[in-house]
Amino acid sequence: MPLTLDGTNGEVFPSWATAGRPASPTAGQTGYNTTTKQIETYNGTSWVIGTSATTQGTSGQYLQSAGAGAAPTWATLSATGALIRAPQILTTGTSYTTPSNCTSIYVEAVGGGAAGCGTTNTSVGAGGGAGAYCAKYFNAASGILPLTAYTYAIGSGGAAGTASTGPSGGNTTFTVGATTITAGGGVGGGRTASGTVPDFRIGGVGGTATNGDINVPGGCGQQATFGSSSVGAAADFSGSGGSSIFGGAGAGVAGSSGAGSAGSFGGGGGGGNSATAVSSNGGAGGNGVIRIWEFT
Numbered sequence: 001m002p003l004t005l006d007g008t009n010g011e012v013f014p015s016w017a018t019a020g021r022p023a024s025p026t027a028g029q030t031g032y033n034t035t036t037k038q039i040e041t042y043n044g045t046s047w048v049i050g051t052s053a054t055t056q057g058t059s060g061q062y063l064q065s066a067g068a069g070a071a072p073t074w075a076t077l078s079a080t081g082a083l084i085r086a087p088q089i090l091t092t093g094t095s096y097t098t099p100s101n102c103t104s105i106y107v108e109a110v111g112g113g114a115a116g117c118g119t120t121n122t123s124v125g126a127g128g129g130a131g132a133y134c135a136k137y138f139n140a141a142s143g144i145l146p147l148t149a150y151t152y153a154i155g156s157g158g159a160a161g162t163a164s165t166g167p168s169g170g171n172t173t174f175t176v177g178a179t180t181i182t183a184g185g186g187v188g189g190g191r192t193a194s195g196t197v198p199d200f201r202i203g204g205v206g207g208t209a210t211n212g213d214i215n216v217p218g219g220c221g222q223q224a225t226f227g228s229s230s231v232g233a234a235a236d237f238s239g240s241g242g243s244s245i246f247g248g249a250g251a252g253v254a255g256s257s258g259a260g261s262a263g264s265f266g267g268g269g270g271g272g273n274s275a276t277a278v279s280s281n282g283g284a285g286g287n288g289v290i291r292i293w294e295f296t
Helices: none
Strands: 030-033 036-040 048-049 061-064 073-076 088-092 095-097 106-111 134-136 149-153 172-176 179-183 199-201 214-216 223-224 290-294
Touching: 095 172, 106 172, 134 172, 134 179, 172 290
Parallel strands: none
Antiparallel strands: 030 036, 036 048, 061 073, 088 290, 095 149, 106 134, 106 290, 134 214, 149 172, 172 179, 199 223
């Protein structure tokens, strides 16, 4: 079919089926493919769709503008510095392995929260301190390589109980080469002396962080106040736990009651509050956590 030019009705190109394309085409030869129902042009190597097309690109490329009056071109996306996937949350285990295309990571660590102090007889307990927060960026110069294992430890929260000082939280650590970042666990709160009026006990201090680009101490637990000879009166308060960077402090209580446990990673537990001859556990501290952001 010859090319027909018609100023009113438009142009009609020569046509062929895919199987019947010209045997010896020349670069720039254009026609309508009745098999694909599209205009196609021979670019000197292969048939491409569209009269202005020069290539169809390859997998992973995108079409990029070349400016006004110029044909667009295919380009390859540069993935350097791109986030690879959703952040990895580590709550157990001891070894983390980077993905195959990972060249840098941003590590956030929170230490374990301490338990609030438990009580026996007529006494009240102070709140436990929260775990610290530590964050650091590691890249190839720091020792990050694809498909490489790195060791870590998750600090446990202090266990609930009636010990005279709430159990402290454990340290959370992450190691790359010779560098270990540490998010320290919180320190447990103490309890008032049985039957002593008035009596105060300072809450446990928050953990400390080391070797991070960012180091934030955990929140301190609140003090316990034993202000009357009758436990359960309005003057008797146990201390709430300290808040971690994620919040979650365990609540203190008034009157004869068990304390609140931490509600988030690294939070400190609340102190207990006892009536005569009745023991009351301090609230448990929250376990630590590691969050890792992975980049190409």
